[in-house]
Amino acid sequence: MxxxxxxxxxxxxxxxxxxxxxxxxxxxxxxxxxxxxxxxxxxxxxxxxxxxxxxxxxDVVAAALARQATTLLNPSPAYLNRPAMNLAQQLVRASALDEVFFASSGAEANEGAIKLARKWGKLNRAGAHEIITFDNGYHGRTIATMSATGKPGWDVYYPPQVPGFPKAVFNDLASVAALIGPQTVAIMLEPVQGEGGVRPAEAGFVQGLRTLCDRHGLLLIFDEVQTGCARTGTLFAYQQYGVEPDIMTLGKGLGAGVPISALLAKRHACVFEPGDQGGTFCGNPLVCAVGEAVLQVLDTxxxxxxxxxxxxxxxxxxxxxxxxxxxxxxxxxxxxxxxxxxxxxxxxxxxxxxxxxxxxxxxxxxxxxxxxxxxxxxxxxxxxxxxxxxxxxxxxxxxxxxxxxx
Missing domain, CATH: 3.90.1150.10 (Aspartate Aminotransferase, domain 1)
Incomplete structure (x- = not known):
């Protein structure tokens, strides 16, 4: 009926x-x-x-929210809070990354990854700023992440786009190599292109990207906003490819319905200094307490x-x-x-x-x-x-x- x-x-x-x-x-x-x-x-x-x-x-989310809501909601990002510290430690232990910045949405985490890569390029590659992304890729709805996105038609929504995101062909290593130049700082991809029609990256392609990054001194960024947090059968999708990213973003499932995202990076890529990145709700204990509880369920x-x-x-x-x-x-x-x-x-x-x-x-x-x-x-x-x-x-x-x- x-x-x-x-x-x-x-x-x-x-x-x-x-x-x-x-x-x-x-x-x-x-x-x-x-x-x-x-x-x-x-x-x-x-x-x-x-x-x-x-x-x-x-129930696990409702209980975490109830406990934390009567304890501490938002002391501001200017102060430490225990749930944020605990969740960051959980993520570092479970992954190949070393440091964490919490935000509220996947787009915000990806925007942070772009900022981090550009800061790293300023310090390590003579100001290189270009991040190679992919046709049919998707990274969010801020102006910069829409520019990084390769969804057809998105380049005319809010012109002008943010420059610095040349697009390669997904699963075509030669198309990536052809775009690498003196201004290249990173390669950014989803392990599975979600909005692009659920198209997985091939193992040889991802391993080839890691080799290209190592050869040219670039950062490899995995956007795991959709594929992370057990969605693909491992806690993080990169674990199925035999490579490790330098930077990884998480969102969606991390809060199981509560808005939280995370930017993770290896130590050598952690170049933010005080004042470089922030946000009123970043790392607030309410959502981080939920993330703690959720990750304890997922990571078994x-x-x-x-x-x-x-x-x-x-x-x-x-x-x-x-x-x-x-x-x-x-x-x-x-x-x-x-x-x-x-x-x-x-x-x-x-x-x-x-x-x-x-x-x-x-x-x-x-x-x-x-x-x-x-x-x-x-x-x-x-x-x-x-x-x-x-x-x-x-x-x-x-x-x-x-x-x-x-």
Missing amino acids: HHLHPTPPKSQHVLMNTVVRPETVFVSGRGAYMYDEIGLAYLDWVQGWAVNCLGHSP PEFLANVQARGKQLREGLREISARYALGEVRGKGLLLALEVGGDDAPAMVETARQHGFLLNAPRNHCLRFMPTLNSTADEIAQGLVLLDRVIGAHRFVKRLVADVM
Whole structure:
């Protein structure tokens, strides 16, 4: 049965027109599901765009917020606080990086990475400032991170762009080498291009980038805002490539729904001095206490094993559906996967799915992206695959009806 919805409230019109939203108003969420204001349930495979790594309203986050909210909210970044220190120590122990700067969003962390690389170039490469990024890459919505982004059309949104981000071709090492010059300071990439359609970097390509950086004295920056925090089956995606970045950014799943991000760097790249970087909410104890609690859950063999098992289950199920309906490639890592549906059908499939109580995302018109909660059960993944099969079948049926009428 299709879900029916009331007329959208007038209050919706006071929100700036920045995104096309369905009329549905959501009022609560628990685990893998969200619920609208008339009580209908939706299996959510968007999960805040891969943010809710533990699902909606997890107890561990609620408890951490409650404890910290009555203890210390924001002493200002000018003073030390214990949750920020603890979370930084957790991240350093779990990764190959040495120091941490906390921010509130992935874009802010990536902006910090760009600043850090440019400061490093000023000190170590005679003022070199160019950071090679990639076609179809995505790094955020500030002016600088939009300039670093290779999403088609974004170069004309808010001209002029920030200069210094030549674009190479993803998984094409020669295209990167051709852009390296005296002004190059770093290479920046997502291990899996999320907004680009969930396109993983090939192992040989990433290893080649590390070799190029070592040969030319450049920094390698991994944007793990979407791929980090267990999303791809290891705590950080770089761990699957046999290389270590000089700089890494995290966000999304680090707070499991609470806004926090992190900029991490190896000691030799940590060139910020007092006054170089900051922000009113950076490293506040409220969100850092949540990050502590979340990371303690994510960074265990049992949790990561479940991500890998559910990722394998989802991948195999998507391949079966693709074969059944003669669709395209299934790609990605862990519980960040995509299915090629062909043509420009994906947005219509997203709408059909919502009518069936299933929330999906189409990063491009030709593919669907799947980002279920990382603690999904086998039954929840199986349910989603059943719903997806129904959605594609319903979409095909409607297309045939329309074609017959035409």
